Structure formats: C-alpha cells, structure tokens
Amino acid sequence: MKQSQRQFPPDSVGLVQPQTLHCDQPLLLANGRQLDGYDLVFETYGQLNRDKTNAVLICHALSGNHHAAGFHTAEDQKPGWWDNYIGPGKPIDTDHFFVVSPNNIGGCHGSTGPRSINPQTGKPWGADFxxxxxxxxxxxxxxxxxxxxxxxxxxxxxxxxxGMQAMRWALEYPGRLRHCVAIASAMKLTAQNIAFNETARQAILSDPHFFDGDYAARDSYPKKGLSVARMIGHITYLSDDGMGQKFGRELRSGSFERGTDEPVEFEVESYLRHQGDAFSQRFDANTYLLMTKALDYFDLAREYDNDPIAAFRHARCRFLVIAFTTDWRFSPLRSREIVDALIGANRAVSYAEIDSHFGHDAFLIPNRRYSDVFRRYMLNICRESP
Amino acid sequence: MKQSQRQFPPDSVGLVQPQTLHCDQPLLLANGRQLDGYDLVFETYGQLNRDKTNAVLICHALSGNHHAAGFHTAEDQKPGWWDNYIGPGKPIDTDHFFVVSPNNIGGCHGSTGPRSINPQTGKPWGADFxxxxxxxxxxxxxxxxxxxxxxxxxxxxxxxxxGMQAMRWALEYPGRLRHCVAIASAMKLTAQNIAFNETARQAILSDPHFFDGDYAARDSYPKKGLSVARMIGHITYLSDDGMGQKFGRELRSGSFERGTDEPVEFEVESYLRHQGDAFSQRFDANTYLLMTKALDYFDLAREYDNDPIAAFRHARCRFLVIAFTTDWRFSPLRSREIVDALIGANRAVSYAEIDSHFGHDAFLIPNRRYSDVFRRYMLNICRESP
Known part of the structure; x- marks a missing residue:
C-alpha cells in the first residue's frame, strides 16, 4: 500500500517523522559525570502558535520513547504508545496544542544512550553510559x-x-510551565517497587550473555534475562483482577485429565512469555537497567529536607493528578500523597481517581472517565490566557 | 558445645531426628506415570497415644520440608520452619498431639525427588522426575x-x-481426618499467581547452567536462575506495607549527594539478593519447578464439575480456615471462597482473618491473635472424643 492510499482515522495525527536535535554543549549530570554532547530524538504533533504558548511536553516512562502518537509508515500496524490520548479531538488535542515528545537520553530509540558510540573510545557506551x-x-x-x-x-x-519528570520540572523550572500533569506516578518508590526493579535487574545481570553490559562489543545480547525482567514488570503493571478477567485459568494446551502426562500450559504463561520475548527484541538491556535505577533513585523531596510540602512550595504551576484504582505499583495512595503535599503547599491541584481493571497500564488504555477528565482539564488550558 | 550442654527453650521439642520410610509398592501418579517405590523422610514430635487418636499431620509448602520443629543438632542456630507453632504449650501442642511431618516426594530434603537416583537409569532423575x-x-x-x-x-x-494438601485429604479420605486446618491457602491459584510462578520458572529455565534440568549429571547448577526465582517469590510473600516498614528507602551503601558517582544500594536490594543466594544454595531447581507446577495445577473442584460446594460435600471433617489481611498472594478473598463453599456444603467451618503486616509469610511468624485462635481450636480437638 502506498502511503498516500492509507486512510488514517480522523482523530489520528497520521504520519509523523522523528527529528534529531544535537546538543554540542557539555551536560553536567547529577552524579558529577559529564556528557560532552548528545542527540535528542523527538516528534512533534500539531502546530506551534505564533505566541508559542500552546506547547505541551510529553515525558515518557520506563519503556517508552518519542513515538507517542501517529504512524511512522503507512504500513505500521500500531500507532505511538499514547495515541489513545494524543490527536485531533483527543484529550491532548493536536487541534489546539503543539505536542513535543522526546526520547530520553539513556534510551534506546535514537537519543544518545548505551547503544551510542562513546566518542572517547569509539565503541558503544554499553554499561559505561x-x-x-x-x-x-x-x-x-x-x-x-x-x-x-x-x-x-x-x-x-x-x-x-x-510524571516524575513533570513534577521535577515544576520544582526546578517553575516559571517554564503553567500546568503539571502527573498520572499514575509517585514522589518516590516504595521498598516493594525497588525490590521488583532489583529482581528484574538481577535477571539481566545474571544472564551470561550480558558480559557486564559489554554485550554489544561481543556481538552478544542478554535476551533471556531481559525477557524475564520484562515478565516481572509486566505482571506488576497489570492487576490481579484484570489478569483474572483476561486469562483466568484458561489452558492454551494440554489437559488435566487423570492419567495424562501432556504438559499443561495456561494462557497467561504463554502470553507473558510472548510479552517478554517481544520486548527483549526491541529494547536495550543497559537502558532497562538505567531507567529502573532512575525510577528507584527519584525522591522528589530529598533535597528539600524530605519535606514534600516545602518542595512543592517551589512550584508555581497548577497540577492535575490522576491515579487508577487497581494500580498497585503506583497506587492511588502515592497520588494522594502528592495531592496532600500540594494542598499543604497551597498549590492548585485537581485529583481524579479512576476506576479501572488495568492496573498501572491503565494510563495507556482507553477509559471513559479518565478521557473525559483529562480532556476537560486540557480544554480549560486552551481557554486560559497565559 | 556438647549436645548435652545445650539448653533448649522449654517450649521447644528439642533435638529431633528424621526417619526414613521406604515404600516398595508402586505409586500410580495422577498423570498416569508410576513410581516403582519411594523414600519418605519424616519427623515426629510428641507421643502417639494408645488409641492412636492424637496424631496430627503437617503438610509443608513450596520450600518447606519435614523439619518443622526442634533442632537437628545442639549447634543449630535455627529450629524447624514452624517451630513458632509446634511444641509444648504451643498451638500444635506436643504435650497433647503426636505430630507427623513428612518431606513431600519431589522435594530435595531426603524424600525421593529429582535429586534421587532413578533406578531405571542409575542416574539422578533430574527433569525426568x-x-x-x-x-x-x-x-x-x-x-x-x-x-x-x-x-x-x-x-x-x-x-x-x-493447605491444599489438607483440603485434598478432606475430599479424598473423608473418614481419615477429624479436622482440616487450611492456612493462607486457596482452592486454586489466580492468573496473577500462575504468572509469578511462570516468571520464576523462566528465570531457572533460561539459566544456561540448567541444561534442561540435567545439571546434576553435568556437575552444574542453575544457581543464579534459582536465586532470581526466589527473589520474585520472596517479594510476593511479603506485603508492600511490611517491606516499607522493614526497609523503607534506607541505603546500605552509596549516597545521593549531587555530584557523587558512588553506586547506591538500598537495604531492600541487598536483603533480597541475600535471600535469593541463600535459597539457591540449599534448594533444588527441579524441585522448585515441580512444586510451583503442583501449585498451579491444583484446582480443588475441578473433578467436581468445578463446583466447590459439591466438592466439599464429600468432606466429613470440621474445618479451620485462617487468612492474613496483607497476604496478596493467597489473599483473604481466597479463604473466604473456601468458607463460603463449606457453608454451602453444610460443613462446620471456623474462619479467622488475622491482621498482620507480613503478607503470605504471616503464617510462619509469631502473631498474638493467630496464635490464640489456633491454640484454642487445637485445644478443643484434644478435649473432644474421636
């Protein structure tokens, strides 16, 4: 099919093309090291208005990237990861907003990261990123x-x-955003969350094809370790209820008949293995380690005497906080802590706790109330004068 | 220290010694295969009375074994796995009961299992068990x-x-038990539970030292895979709250100071890795696979038209069901399903839902109300005439 022949849905941003911005200024990192320069891949959707007041920044999560909406080719089966919520008439309405969606550095989709060449060595950064x-x-x-x-x-x-990035913006660059929207997020991870991340990391680190992160130079790849890591993550992004409704104890093959030695496979097992396999083919193991560490390390109020209220006093924007009832990895409790701190800091905050069976993944999935609340909040942003 | 010098606590069963029973009759298994014979290692505590009416059978869980109480040597630092609940004056009171605690076949602590020699081949069974x-x-x-x-x-x-074994006893041999005590159990696992088990299995299967289960013959061992499997399990046996209280975000080493590149390690990471390591040194990977599969396959009512009420109508004993509030792997919901089915089947059931921060592990840990309820129930058994 030629690209011109493909009919995209009317609420799709259609064909999109990533751009690359090169920064040749050194970036001093929080840990004291320095990147001499870096590439940033990003996409944009919609038009920037003359006053440049309608720009919205999308910050992606662990396994996300810059491709948040639309299609790269007419043949693409799947649109960007947040296509349910970005497009003409959608909550992040590209008829009104100019949407900017970068791939974070450290990632594996074009921005400088562990797969990039370290200019000092001429080899991929690998674990030395x-x-x-x-x-x-x-x-x-x-x-x-x-x-x-x-x-x-x-x-x-x-x-x-x-959402952690959005909140960090609000504290570090208070004059540079009017609204902060933190969805299914937290001011810091719990011990359980860190524990799941560490177990996923150990699955990668203990794969002999990992070679201390130097797998690229050895033409190797810790596929199985990354696959197990993703399986761990994937279970925790879903809810117990949601998995029960989707899979139950349905068998994919085999039988429980007495006297049969046929191996039994549950649907949920096959599904999870498929998810792990597919992910391990498209994602970079060093990036996975880096992203989970960034999650673990984030602590919004650490540099504010561990006082979230004191932290949020630095913000000047308004806030929308959204959580999902069955999300146990970033539970509504964590969002309510954000809300409570914002109220304590006398900042304007709207909070919606959305009923959903989809656990943490709910923030990506169509949901009537979520969509309505999100759309109305964003529409009001369009109407306000900056 | 000589054994005679060691003072055991007065409520300990003290020094205990495993016994081995050999069965030379063939055992036809549910899957149609046959074991020509097997060894069963077990311990007993207390005295069997003359009428042989005071015997209690302890069925162990995934990683348990026959050593449920007391000490094997005077030097042992740790007693058996359920020592908190078995002993003189304890809920399973060895002053009253004769306690029998076997290691299940398929295990790795003496009873016939994957580590045993397959008499047909003269080599360890391994994955062929x-x-x-x-x-x-x-x-x-x-x-x-x-x-x-x-x-x-x-x-x-x-x-x-x-608990699954105890319930199966009640259905299959209704005349051979007066009471069934199912603690932190379920009539069948949920999809989420199966998913966690499958992820743990994949961690083992993808360890190149696993050799399709034939590691013993190759003088190898999938230590890292089993360690990751145990880490996954361990997180899910604890509660979010409990982990938060025990570890929080405490650091074991490193620092978050700006400009420091010192690697940060959270206490919870180090704890989990230690648990995984220790477990992988004392447990057999093929047994872990076998035990998790047995968990997944269990479905109390499968052969009763999937009707738990119809299933429990076969039981003649009384039931005590106990669950723990923060147990999300075998949640109180699962225990209430057992209770509801028992009520539907007109069987006597007592149910206690115990407040605890310890998640699924709570059934092993001292807890006042759990202990009181359990003790009183057991005392009443002593008083009744069989």
Whole structure:
C-alpha cells in the first residue's frame, strides 16, 4: 500500500517523522559525570502558535520513547504508545496544542544512550553510559524547549516515570510551565517497587550473555534475562483482577485429565512469555537497567529536607493528578500523597481517581472517565490566557 | 558445645531426628506415570497415644520440608520452619498431639525427588522426575499413616500449598481426618499467581547452567536462575506495607549527594539478593519447578464439575480456615471462597482473618491473635472424643 492510499482515522495525527536535535554543549549530570554532547530524538504533533504558548511536553516512562502518537509508515500496524490520548479531538488535542515528545537520553530509540558510540573510545557506551537521574532528563528537555523557542510549556505531562519528570520540572523550572500533569506516578518508590526493579535487574545481570553490559562489543545480547525482567514488570503493571478477567485459568494446551502426562500450559504463561520475548527484541538491556535505577533513585523531596510540602512550595504551576484504582505499583495512595503535599503547599491541584481493571497500564488504555477528565482539564488550558 | 550442654527453650521439642520410610509398592501418579517405590523422610514430635487418636499431620509448602520443629543438632542456630507453632504449650501442642511431618516426594530434603537416583537409569532423575499433583502427596501420606498405624488423623494441617494438601485429604479420605486446618491457602491459584510462578520458572529455565534440568549429571547448577526465582517469590510473600516498614528507602551503601558517582544500594536490594543466594544454595531447581507446577495445577473442584460446594460435600471433617489481611498472594478473598463453599456444603467451618503486616509469610511468624485462635481450636480437638 502506498502511503498516500492509507486512510488514517480522523482523530489520528497520521504520519509523523522523528527529528534529531544535537546538543554540542557539555551536560553536567547529577552524579558529577559529564556528557560532552548528545542527540535528542523527538516528534512533534500539531502546530506551534505564533505566541508559542500552546506547547505541551510529553515525558515518557520506563519503556517508552518519542513515538507517542501517529504512524511512522503507512504500513505500521500500531500507532505511538499514547495515541489513545494524543490527536485531533483527543484529550491532548493536536487541534489546539503543539505536542513535543522526546526520547530520553539513556534510551534506546535514537537519543544518545548505551547503544551510542562513546566518542572517547569509539565503541558503544554499553554499561559505561553514566547513571542518570530524572533531573538530567529535565535539563535535556530544557535544551529542547530553548531550541524550539518555547519559553513556557502550557503543560508538562507524563505517566509513571514521566510524571516524575513533570513534577521535577515544576520544582526546578517553575516559571517554564503553567500546568503539571502527573498520572499514575509517585514522589518516590516504595521498598516493594525497588525490590521488583532489583529482581528484574538481577535477571539481566545474571544472564551470561550480558558480559557486564559489554554485550554489544561481543556481538552478544542478554535476551533471556531481559525477557524475564520484562515478565516481572509486566505482571506488576497489570492487576490481579484484570489478569483474572483476561486469562483466568484458561489452558492454551494440554489437559488435566487423570492419567495424562501432556504438559499443561495456561494462557497467561504463554502470553507473558510472548510479552517478554517481544520486548527483549526491541529494547536495550543497559537502558532497562538505567531507567529502573532512575525510577528507584527519584525522591522528589530529598533535597528539600524530605519535606514534600516545602518542595512543592517551589512550584508555581497548577497540577492535575490522576491515579487508577487497581494500580498497585503506583497506587492511588502515592497520588494522594502528592495531592496532600500540594494542598499543604497551597498549590492548585485537581485529583481524579479512576476506576479501572488495568492496573498501572491503565494510563495507556482507553477509559471513559479518565478521557473525559483529562480532556476537560486540557480544554480549560486552551481557554486560559497565559 | 556438647549436645548435652545445650539448653533448649522449654517450649521447644528439642533435638529431633528424621526417619526414613521406604515404600516398595508402586505409586500410580495422577498423570498416569508410576513410581516403582519411594523414600519418605519424616519427623515426629510428641507421643502417639494408645488409641492412636492424637496424631496430627503437617503438610509443608513450596520450600518447606519435614523439619518443622526442634533442632537437628545442639549447634543449630535455627529450629524447624514452624517451630513458632509446634511444641509444648504451643498451638500444635506436643504435650497433647503426636505430630507427623513428612518431606513431600519431589522435594530435595531426603524424600525421593529429582535429586534421587532413578533406578531405571542409575542416574539422578533430574527433569525426568514425574510431574506431581497435590493428590499424589496425599497418597504417600496415606501410606505413612498406615505405616504408623494411624487410622484417623486428629487434624491435617497446612499453610499455602500445605493447605491444599489438607483440603485434598478432606475430599479424598473423608473418614481419615477429624479436622482440616487450611492456612493462607486457596482452592486454586489466580492468573496473577500462575504468572509469578511462570516468571520464576523462566528465570531457572533460561539459566544456561540448567541444561534442561540435567545439571546434576553435568556437575552444574542453575544457581543464579534459582536465586532470581526466589527473589520474585520472596517479594510476593511479603506485603508492600511490611517491606516499607522493614526497609523503607534506607541505603546500605552509596549516597545521593549531587555530584557523587558512588553506586547506591538500598537495604531492600541487598536483603533480597541475600535471600535469593541463600535459597539457591540449599534448594533444588527441579524441585522448585515441580512444586510451583503442583501449585498451579491444583484446582480443588475441578473433578467436581468445578463446583466447590459439591466438592466439599464429600468432606466429613470440621474445618479451620485462617487468612492474613496483607497476604496478596493467597489473599483473604481466597479463604473466604473456601468458607463460603463449606457453608454451602453444610460443613462446620471456623474462619479467622488475622491482621498482620507480613503478607503470605504471616503464617510462619509469631502473631498474638493467630496464635490464640489456633491454640484454642487445637485445644478443643484434644478435649473432644474421636
């Protein structure tokens, strides 16, 4: 099929093309190391208005990238990861907003990361790529905003790890955003969350094809370790209820007949293995380690005497906080802590707790109330004068 | 220290010694295969009375074994796995009961299992050891009861997978037990539970030292895979709250100071890795696979038209069901399903839902109300005439 023949849905942004911005200024990282320069791949959807007041920044989560909406080719079966919520007439309405969606550095989809060539050695960075913290991403996003001439975002928006970036923007660059939308996020991870991340990392680190992160140079890849890591993650992004409704105890093959030795396979097992396999083919193991560490390390109020209220007093924007009832990895409790701290800091915050069976993944999935609340909040942003 | 010098606590059963029972009758397994014979290692605590009416059977869970109480040597630092609940004056009171605690076949602590020699080949069974179902264990326990001359157990008791065995006893041999105590158990696993088990299995299967289960013959061992499997399990046996209280975000080493590249390690990471390592040194990977499969396959009512009420109508004993509030792997919901089915089947059931921060592990840990309820229930068994 020729691209011109493909009919995209009317609420799709249609064909999109990534751009690359090169930064040749050194970036001093939170951990003291320095990147001499970096590439930032990003996509944009919609039109920047003359006053440059309608720009929205999308911050992605652990396994996300810059391709948040639309299609790269007419043959693409799947649109970008947040296509349910970005497009004409959708909550992040590209008829009104100019949407900017970068791939974070440290990632594996074009922005400088462990797969990139380390200019000092001429070889892929691999495990030697610096550990990043959420604030480092914010710095690169500031560079991107400057490049695009965007002095102030109408909103900085993110789910999960993306919400952490949005909140960090609100504290570090209070004058540069009018709204912060933190969805299914948290001010810091719990011990259980860190424990799941560490177990996933151990699955990767203990794969003999990992070679201490130097797998690329050895033409190897820790596929199985990354697959197990993803399986762990995937279960925890779904809810017990949701999995029960989707899979129950349905068998994919085999039987429980007495006297049969036929191996039994449950649907949920086959599904999970498929998810793990597919992910391990498209994602980079060093990036997975880096992203989970950034999640673990994030602690919004650490540098504010561990006082979230004191932290949020630095913010000047308004906030929308959204959580999902069955999300146990970033539970509504964590979102309510954000809300409570914002109220304590006398900041305007709207909070919606959405009923959903889809656990943490709910922030990606169509949901009537979520969509309505999100759309109305964003529409009001369009109507306000900056 | 000489054994004679060691003072055991007065409520300990003290020094105990495992015994081995050999069965040379063939055991036809649920999957149609046959074991030509097997060894059963077990311990006993307390004295069997003249009428043999005071015997209690302990069924162990995934990683348990026959050593449920007391000490094997005077030097042992740790007693058996359920020492908190078995001993003089404890809920399973050895002043009143004769307690029998076998290691299940398929295990790795002396009873015939994947580490044993397959008489047909003269080599360790390894992965060729037959898949077992809960009912197979019940059959071996019947053989043990017959050997000990126990026509009817005062109670068959188990937590988790052990509770599944206790319930299977109640349905298959209704005349041979007066009480069934199912703690932190379920009539069948949920999809989420199966998913966690499958992920743990994949961690083992993808370890190149696993050699399709034939590691013993190759002088190898899938230590890292088993360690990751245990880490996955361990997180899910604890509660979010409990982990938060025990570890929070405490650091074991490193620092979050700006500009420091020192690697950060959270306490919870180090703890989990230690748990995984220690477990992988004392447990057998093929046994882990076999036990998790037995858990997944168990479905109390499968052969009763999937009707738990119809299933429990076969039982004649009384039931005690106990669940723990923060247990999300075998949640109180699952225990309430057992209770509801028992009520539907017009069977006597007592149910206690115990407040605890310890998740699924709570069934092993001292807890005042759990202990009180359990003790009183068991005391009443002593007083009744069989």
């Amino acid at each position: 610096p550990n990043l913290r959420v604030r480092d991403w914010v710095e690169t996003q500031v560079f991107l905003a400057d490049h695009l001439g965007i002095e102030q975002w109408a909103a900085v928006i993110g789910g999960s790890l993306g | 037959p898949n077992l179902r809960v009912r197979d264990w019940v059959e071996t326990q019947v053989f043990l009861a017959d050997h000990l001359g126990i026509e009817q157990w005062a109670a068959v008791i188990g937590g988790s997978l052990g």
